[in-house]
Amino acid sequence: MEFGLARYWWILALRGVVAILFGALAFLWPGLLWLVVVATFAAYALIDGVLAIMAAVSTHGHGERWWALLLEGVVGITAAILAIALPVATQVALLYLIAGWLIATGVFEIIAAIRLRQYIRGEWLLALSGVLSILLGLVLGIAPFEGLVVVAWMIGAYAVAFGVLMLILAFRLRSLVRHAYRPGRSVPVT
Secondary structure, X not given: OOOHHHHOHHHHHHHHHHHHHHHHHHHHOHHHHHHHHHHHHHHHHHHHHHHHHHHHHHHHHHOOOHHHHHHHHHHHHHHHHHHHHOHHHHXXXXXXXXXXXXXXXXXXXXXXXXXXXXOOOOOHHXXXXXXXXXHHHHHHHHOHHHHHHHHHHHHHHXXXXXXXXXXXXXXXXXXXXXXXXXXXXXXXXX
């Protein structure tokens, strides 16, 4: 058995603690989560825009179609500036994108369930998941500000659950290492 991961059980424990702290922050301050998402998008759009402009400038004299890259760079930088200047609008736009994705996914899941009913039993589960996706998408679309909080809480719940599982795994690995390296044993148990 490989004991490399078990020897560094504390790294998994640290990941678990960080995930739990992140999840707690998402519950206590859901707006912070969305601001981080917006800031990350803004940073990416800004860097991508600058790099696109650099590519346009470097290919300008070589007969390339540099204007498309230049325009792409300007759009990227503009998107970054708008995301920073209007973070709430950016958050809501992202939420509408998620809502649209949920609705589209739900419709396709229902269509797939209808098509699968002649081949399998229990296709209603897929149809039900499609209905739930559509309902969640509609709720997020109708009440975007409440939806922002709900999505942050869902991410927070995931982070807390992930953190707890990492801690459980870390302490089990620690127990394995302690058992394997007990006094009197010269070789780890395999």
